[in-house]
Amino acid sequence: xxxxxxxxxxxxxxxxxxxxxxxxxxxxxxxxxxxxxxxxxxxxxxxxxxxxxxxxxxxxxxxxxxxxxxxxxxxxxxxxxxxxxxxxxxxxxxxxxxxxxxxxxxxxxxxxxxxxxxxxxxxxxxxxxxxxxxxxxxxxxxxxxxxxxxxxxxxxxxxxxxxxxxxxxxxxxxxxxxxxxxxxxxxxxxxxxxxxxxxxxxxxxxxxxxxxxxxxxxxxxxxxxxxxxxxxxxxxxxxxxxxxxxxxxxxxxxxxxxxxxxxxxxxxxxxxxxxxxxxxxxxxxxxxxxxxxxxxxxxxxxxxxxxxxxxxxxxxxxxxxxxxxxxxxxxxxxxxxxxxxxxxxxxxxxxxxxxxxxxxxxxxxxxxxxxxxxxxxxxxxxxxxxxxxxxxxxxxxxxxxxxxxxxxxxxxxxxxxxxxxxxxxxxxxxxxxxxxxxxxxxxxxxxxxxxxxxxxxxxxxxxxxxxxxxxxxxxxxxxxxxxxxxxxxxxxxxxxxxxxxxxxxxxxxxxxxxxxxxxxxxxxxx
Amino acid sequence: xxxxxxxxxxxxxxxxxxxxxxxxxxxxxxxxxxxxxxxxxxxxxx
Numbered sequence: 001x002x003x004x005x006x007x008x009x010x011x012x013x014x015x016x017x018x019x020x021x022x023x024x025x026x027x028x029x030x031x032x033x034x035x036x037x038x039x040x041x042x043x044x045x046x047x048x049x050x051x052x053x054x055x056x057x058x059x060x061x062x063x064x065x066x067x068x069x070x071x072x073x074x075x076x077x078x079x080x081x082x083x084x085x086x087x088x089x090x091x092x093x094x095x096x097x098x099x100x101x102x103x104x105x106x107x108x109x110x111x112x113x114x115x116x117x118x119x120x121x122x123x124x125x126x127x128x129x130x131x132x133x134x135x136x137x138x139x140x141x142x143x144x145x146x147x148x149x150x151x152x153x154x155x156x157x158x159x160x161x162x163x164x165x166x167x168x169x170x171x172x173x174x175x176x177x178x179x180x181x182x183x184x185x186x187x188x189x190x191x192x193x194x195x196x197x198x199x200x201x202x203x204x205x206x207x208x209x210x211x212x213x214x215x216x217x218x219x220x221x222x223x224x225x226x227x228x229x230x231x232x233x234x235x236x237x238x239x240x241x242x243x244x245x246x247x248x249x250x251x252x253x254x255x256x257x258x259x260x261x262x263x264x265x266x267x268x269x270x271x272x273x274x275x276x277x278x279x280x281x282x283x284x285x286x287x288x289x290x291x292x293x294x295x296x297x298x299x300x301x302x303x304x305x306x307x308x309x310x311x312x313x314x315x316x317x318x319x320x321x322x323x324x325x326x327x328x329x330x331x332x333x334x335x336x337x338x339x340x341x342x343x344x345x346x347x348x349x350x351x352x353x354x355x356x357x358x359x360x361x362x363x364x365x366x367x368x369x370x371x372x373x374x375x376x377x378x379x380x381x382x383x384x385x386x387x388x389x390x391x392x393x394x395x396x397x398x399x400x401x402x403x404x405x406x407x408x409x410x411x412x413x414x415x416x417x418x419x420x421x422x423x424x425x426x427x428x429x430x431x432x433x434x435x436x437x438x439x440x441x442x443x444x445x446x447x448x449x450x451x452x453x454x455x456x457x458x459x460x461x462x463x464x465x466x467x468x469x470x471x472x473x474x475x476x477x478x479x480x481x482x483x484x485x486x487x488x489x490x491x492x493x494x495x496x497x498x499x500x501x502x503x504x505x506x507x508x509x510x511x512x513x514x515x516x517x518x519x520x521x522x523x524x525x526x
Numbered sequence: 527x528x529x530x531x532x533x534x535x536x537x538x539x540x541x542x543x544x545x546x547x548x549x550x551x552x553x554x555x556x557x558x559x560x561x562x563x564x565x566x567x568x569x570x571x572x
Contacts, residue, residue, distance in 0.1 A: 009565060010567045014565075044534065214527040214528060219530055267546075429559070
């Protein structure tokens with residue numbers, strides 16, 4: 001029998017935890033870079049359209065699926081999906097809702113540990129007086145594991161996550177969200193104010209901070225009909241809302257059937273939008289453009305926002321000088337840490353819910369099992385970061401799996417479970433009037449959009465499977481040492497891919513065992 | 527900032543901020559449902 005007696009402490013706590021699940025490092029590092037690369041201010045139009053036609057519908061669907069599953073004591077997607085249709089295979093589709101969380105947590109906790117480490121180095125003044133190249137070189141040494149420090153911070157981060165998870169929903173996850181989310185907003189607001197009021201000539205800046213805002217928000221409407229821009233917007237909505245992961249369903253499964261989910265979903269979803277659009281756009285780009293100019297920032301963001309956030313910003317904060325520089329470093333990496341930990345905690349709960357529901361494990365045991373699994377799965381991303389293992393996990397678990405799972409769940413919800421029943425699930429107990437147009441959007445528009453995103457991704461997936469990017473690099477390389485390094489990278493990438501497949505199969509096997517156990521015990525299955 | 531960037535930024539940010547505040551205000555103002563509800567903190571207040 002299940003040992004799962006979890007409950008949320010308060011409604012605000014639930015919404016902050018759900019918003020914390022959505023708000024991640026991508027809100028501050030990915031969104032502004034996507035905007036720059038896809039039409040500047042005009043990017044917001046496809047972004048908001050995708051939010052309305054794909055993000056909000058999927059939030060409604062995932063919240064209501066979670067609450068529906070919770071009625072029957074299911075707190076993870078395999079048996080939530082199983083309870084929605086008689087066909088047996090849905091529980092194996094639900095495997096994605098556990099697999100994705102495990103695999104993403106495996107590399108995400110490492111990323112989260114960088115923020116903790118960078119807070120530490122900001123406080124101790126490690127970046128003080130360093131050149132931009134030296135700060136970038138520090139990052140290179142860090143990920144190359146030249147000292148044991150990255151491992152130590154990673155382990156601290158893992159233990160912290162596991163310990164908080166072992167304290168339960170209201171005693172751990174919710175408490176962190178109640179502290180972390182307000183602090184994140186305060187830190188973000190202070191940094192945004194400093195960035196936007198940055199003046200050319202002050203603290204060595206060459207441009208006003210508003211030049212960065214101008215650069216980011218100037219709309220290039222010629223891009224608006226480009227499929228690439230719409231695909232980027234749809235992808236950003238996926239990343240930012242944490243949809244297609246299974247964590248929203250898990251959090252919502254602890255909401256009783258008469259309680260609201262519609263207004264809660266909107267509160268959490270729009271809060272994430274506020275953090276991303278208002279705060280996310282006002283920090284990294286204004287500061288970077290203020291010091292480096294537009295051309296350099298364009299060049300630097302070609303490889304994403306991670307380098308700008310970790311390799312460049314510490315140097316720029318140091319230009320502020322003294323206490324202000326240290327304070328900005330602590331606020332920036334502290335903000336990223338809170339954004340990270342509220343997301344990684346959400347990744348732990350579906351796995352714990354599954355173990356508690358299906359195998360009767362106690363919460364503490366389930367939390368430590370999750371921590372140990374993430375340690376095991378995350379080790380290759382830490383040890384072989386330079387060989388592309390981290391990126392490989394991110395691609396398959398953090399990108400492809402989300403789209404695949406979301407596509408299946410919207411088909412299940414709208415077409416198999418049935419939109420009439422589904423609409424009743426969404427609106428039951430609702431503290432707001434859900435516009436009826438969403439009934440039709442969920443049934444027709446969202447599945448088509450998801451299918452379009454998936455089909456458009458297929459060439460990229462095929463190219464990734466064939467390792468075309470690495471093959472091209474090998475063909476272009478002339479230095480034997482570089483060729484050897486790339487061949488080793490190819491090997492590690494292939495091994496990690498097989499490893500991820502084995503993880504999916506192992507979770508599927510556990511679901512099979514749980515299903516057999518349910519039948520033996522005469523417990524509910526579809 | 528040029529006028530198109532400023533307009534784009536202000537319209538978007540004010541809209542998003544207002545919608546967020548509206549939903550949060552509604553959440554905070556909506557009275558809790560009858561017990562037993564989903565939340566444990568108000569259980570002792572019954």
